[in-house]
Amino acid sequence: EETAGHRIDSHTVLYGVIGDPIRHSKSPIMMNRAFRETGVNGVYAAYHITSDKLADFIGGVRAMGIRGVNVTIPHKLDIMKHMDAIDPGAEAIGAVNTIVNDNGRLTGYNTDGIGYVRSLKEEAEPAIAGKRIVVIGAGGASRGIVYALAGEKPASITIANRTEDRARELAQSFSSLAELRAVTYDGLQEACRDADIVINTTSVGMHPHTDASPVEAGWLKQDAVASDLIYNPLKTKFLQQAEQAGCRIHGGLGMFIYQGAYAFEYWTGQTAPVAAMRETVLASLI
Numbered sequence: 001e002e003t004a005g006h007r008i009d010s011h012t013v014l015y016g017v018i019g020d021p022i023r024h025s026k027s028p029i030m031m032n033r034a035f036r037e038t039g040v041n042g043v044y045a046a047y048h049i050t051s052d053k054l055a056d057f058i059g060g061v062r063a064m065g066i067r068g069v070n071v072t073i074p075h076k077l078d079i080m081k082h083m084d085a086i087d088p089g090a091e092a093i094g095a096v097n098t099i100v101n102d103n104g105r106l107t108g109y110n111t112d113g114i115g116y117v118r119s120l121k122e123e124a125e126p127a128i129a130g131k132r133i134v135v136i137g138a139g140g141a142s143r144g145i146v147y148a149l150a151g152e153k154p155a156s157i158t159i160a161n162r163t164e165d166r167a168r169e170l171a172q173s174f175s176s177l178a179e180l181r182a183v184t185y186d187g188l189q190e191a192c193r194d195a196d197i198v199i200n201t202t203s204v205g206m207h208p209h210t211d212a213s214p215v216e217a218g219w220l221k222q223d224a225v226a227s228d229l230i231y232n233p234l235k236t237k238f239l240q241q242a243e244q245a246g247c248r249i250h251g252g253l254g255m256f257i258y259q260g261a262y263a264f265e266y267w268t269g270q271t272a273p274v275a276a277m278r279e280t281v282l283a284s285l286i
């Protein structure tokens with residue numbers, strides 16, 4: 001089969017994404033566009049792998065020489081025990097979303113947090129050092145982002161979570177990397193008042209509950225950056241309200257693009273064609 005600049009032949013290298021569910025994933029269209037754009041002879045598919053098939057899948061990766069795999073819900077933790085090596089960042093976060101297969105040696109990486117930070121820098125705020133950051137939510141996504149942000153020398157990171165214990169645990173686990181503190185939801189309004197960057201990592205506001213927002217209108221100061229990991233819708237209620245209040249806004253699509261860009265770069269050693277990747281994903285969302 002042939003499309004412009006993309007020929008599948010006996011040298012084609014296999015890639016893919018695993019998850020359960022997986023048929024909603026935009027990774028295949030994004031990554032195949034990246035291969036076409038750069039002339040890499042690869043093909044990237046989505047594999048529906050249930051938890052009971054994870055070990056068999058890894059056997060398949062080794063047997064077939066699948067070069068790269070993205071890992072999504074619910075396998076980011078369980079995949080770790082199947083790796084031959086784990087990148088220190090992924091180890092600290094406690095989750096792997098990208099596997100690189102070097103001649104049968106599997107290394108696990110986490111590109112979610114660094115993907116988020118690269119997106120934030122490129123699209124909204126190039127200077128994270130010295131900034132006061134508020135992160136809403138303390139789940140898996142938050143953990144990767146807090147770890148990556150902590151490496152950027154912020155003035156402080158305040159974590160607010162509905163379940164306060166999880167916020168405290170997360171703040172504690174990275175307390176050696178940055179000035180971290182946990183607050184309850186009751187403390188969120190005050191934390192937002194002097195925050196430079198406020199990030200929603202929860203699912204509040206996600207389709208189909210698009211009328212919900214984790215913060216109220218007017219909590220953020222005027223020149224703050226409001227950032228949301230959600231990209232369906234592209235502009236959440238949180239971002240709409242923040243924009244009306246004069247904030248800069250940053251949606252979640254960039255994190256998805258850049259976590260994929262890092263994976264592409266780890267696999268191929270080439271610079272990811274980020275603009276083309278974004279164009280393809282955006283076109284599929286509209």
Ligand code: ATR
Pocket residue numbers: 136137138139140141142161162163164166201202203204
């Ligand atoms: P993810 O990988 O997307 O981070 P997760 O690990 O399940 O998923 O974490 C979900 C996060 O969203 C948590 O911070 C969760 O808060 P709790 O720890 O209190 O459960 C938050 N969250 C989900 N639904 C929420 C809601 N309706 N209101 C407030 N927070 C919510």
